[in-house]
Amino acid sequence: MNYSKKTILTFFLAAFVMVATTTAQKFGHINSQQLLVESPLVKQADAELKTFQEGLITKGQTMVSTFEKGYNAYVAEVQAGGLSKVQMSQRESELAKSQEAIQRYEVEVQQKIAVKREELYKPILDKAKVAIDAIGKEGSYTMIFDTGTNGLLFAEESEDLLPKVKAKLGW
Secondary structure (H helix, E strand, O other): OOOOHHHHHHHHHHHHHHHHHHHHOOEEEEOHHHHHHHOHHHHHHHHHHHHHHHHHHHHHHHHHHHHHHHHHHHHHHHHHOOOOHHHHHHHHHHHHHHHHHHHHHHHHHHHHHHHHHHHHHHHHHHHHHHHHHHHHHHOOOOEEEEHHHOOOOOOOOOEEOHHHHHHHHOO
16 A cells, blocks of 8 residues: 555644544543532422421321221211111212322322422522533533443543532532
């Protein structure tokens, strides 16, 4: 094979540019799970969510307690023979409605908790994202990997940015 000096020079120049751009790249990593666990804002949100959840659960427990009392009274009256078939049917219908209301409330509680969780955590996650983006730009990082999600199997010589992000957030 006959290569001209121009072809060889172009090849070496391209190889040099590839090596230069490869070595100029800067990588970092952060464990987002650890960032959230150590966040005072997440701890506050967890406490607020727990209080919110406890209030909803208390109402549900009251509903269940009322149902149980009504059911026990119904069973006692049936065993005592104090109810006609029509009365038994009416009471069973009332108890079924109460039971359905409890089930609807359980679903409602789950939805309310999910909405509240989103409401409390979204600003925290947005704030962390802004801090990570700022650190990435300030530090001229090519990529920052999240080791908290097991998305990275191997990283050579990357910088742990957790302390810088926490400092940026004031944590």
